[in-house]
Amino acid sequence: MQGWHIYPPYPLASERFGVGGVPNANYDVETLGAGWYVNWGATINPPHPNGMSALQIIRLDGEEPVLDWETLSAIIQANPGQVWRIGNEPDSIWMDNCTPEQYARAYHELYHLIKSVDPTAQAAFGGLVQATPLRLLYLDFVWQDYQDFYGEEMPVDVWTLHSFILPEVRNSWGAEIPPGMGGYAYLGMRYEIRDHDDVSIFTQRFSDFRQWMADHGQRDKPLLVPEYGILMWPEIEDEDGNDFSNDRVITFMYATFDFFLTATDPAIGYPADGDRLVQAWAWYSLDDDSYYDGQKIGEGYGGDLFTGAYTKTMTALGQAYADYVQTLGGVDYTDLYPLRLQVDPAPVVMWGQTETLTLTAEVANHGRQPAQNVAVQFWEGEPDSGTPIGPSQAISQIPGRYEGTGTVSVTWTIPASGGYTLWVEVDPAGDVAESDEGNNRLSQTVLAATARVYLPLVMRNSSP
Incomplete structure (x- = not known):
């Protein structure tokens, strides 16, 4: 929802x-x-x-x-x-x-x-x-x-x-x-x-x-x-x-x-x-x-x-x-944004025990106007300066708000132990006319640990 x-x-x-x-x-x-x-x-x-x-x-x-x-x-x-x-x-x-x-x-x-x-x-x-x-x-x-x-x-x-x-x-x-x-x-x-x-x-x-x-x-x-x-x-x-x-x-x-x-x-x-x-x-x-x-x-x-x-x-x-x-008028609009970026099996894993993660992005629309053939790109590091994770994927349709969402997934192989910031970017080329182009990215921090982490650790989605 x-x-x-x-x-x-x-x-x-x-x-x-x-x-x-x-x-x-x-x-x-x-x-x-x-x-x-x-x-x-x-x-x-x-x-x-x-x-x-x-x-x-x-x-x-x-x-x-x-x-x-x-x-x-x-x-x-x-x-x-x-x-x-x-x-x-x-x-x-x-x-x-x-x-x-x-x-x-x-x-x-x-x-x-x-x-x-x-x-x-x-x-x-x-x-x-x-x-x-x-x-x-x-x-x-x-x-x-x-x-x-x-x-x-x-x-x-x-x-x-x-x-x-x-x-x-x-x-x-x-x-x-x-x-x-x-x-x-x-x-x-x-x-x-x-x-x-x-x-x-x-x-x-x-x-x-x-x-x-x-x-x-x-x-x-x-x-x-x-x-x-x-x-x-x-x-x-x-x-x-x-x-x-x-x-x-x-x-x-x-x-x-x-x-x-x-x-x-x-x-x-x-x-x-x-x-x-x-x-x-x-x-x-x-x-x-x-x-x-x-x-x-x-x-x-x-x-x-x-x-x-x-x-x-x-x-x-x-x-x-x-x-x-x-009397105010106006026309319906499209405003795409990544609702969630999920990491499976977890955003914190033991290096050597887990080598591949599945990234799933759920994309939603703030507007009432649906969008078709929406491109989605995953990144290791910030978009434009980071490394693409797999090719760009397409969601055939994202309906108007509260009428449903679209999802895409990709697998990512962890290069080495340490921390990473993974990103998802919706409509990276700007092919869809939107009311707001500034909310199309979402990040998630991932940790491949070499020792068990006992301190409380909060992992969170973040948008720029």
Whole structure:
């Protein structure tokens, strides 16, 4: 199973658009046009309708993951190259409910589990409910606790942030006070209902969070927004007597879409994405209502894009979402990359006992456009300057993402004892038109040892 596909250079703007909730066959996600969705958990075989990526989350209960380590390892191994979000709103007492110290410890353990199982995977921060002074202070404490506990900077590949505009007041509706932050409750924002769709408040938060990232040496990392939207039901009235009608919510939705697509800052934006502040975002939600035996039994939050117990009917908000995405246009693309480079019987062997290794490359496609007659070349040493291992091989077809992969194998005779770096290169001559030519290589270190190795040794795939 392939992992996350939304990377620079982001060939289709529409793929930046996501949704909260797991889409099944009842949702017309092709018409909706979203490129990814949020799964508030982790599963071994997440669905990928219409090529949608799944942002999976390793949920926490305080300091401990909800799933056991064996289950997590199997899920991570089955989904190579995935972005794994460690926790969901650890700063919320209603969600993963971690003090800064607990989250720092949980993040450390899970980060290293993820990387040990799949070095090509990426680890993501679990996100704040909103980027307010109180919650940025919570993040400061997480950052410092990690440094104090482990003597190094917290390693984050991808940052995430939610942005619901909610009051931070004890025993009140809204976001409450983050765990372990009771002594700083006076910093909590006292937003009113009328502020819930205030676009100026909403947009400022991303500048604030990007500034925090830049101040902590994290500017060169992507920022995702896996949850945001309007939680208010249509009939709720604000302090001015105005309800949250479809028109009001759509106005907010379109303003946020415009902002996400265009907001840049040359001082704090993501350099790999034209200094944009945000790389991808997910509206909450597909359908937050509860159903039983074909009947609605509970009304969730507002913002639903679909409704219905079995057949999901697109709401006015869903149609507005689809209409906006459709105007972005674009054509399907091909983006080939080596998903795995496997060495058999093992990347560490005893010299004299094993003379020949089998190298197997699995090639995948980030795009929806299939590719035919794809050349693959193995190398001893870096491509171009190393030695080719056998002739170039061809894979007859590599389908679009999540529809399958292609594999080729070659045997390699170990010349002598010692360490070697073996490479695989996809489409070395550039015969296939791709959106990204910079992700076509993958390496693996091999050791032919003259004595048994007893120290822990981690062998890993690596891409340039």
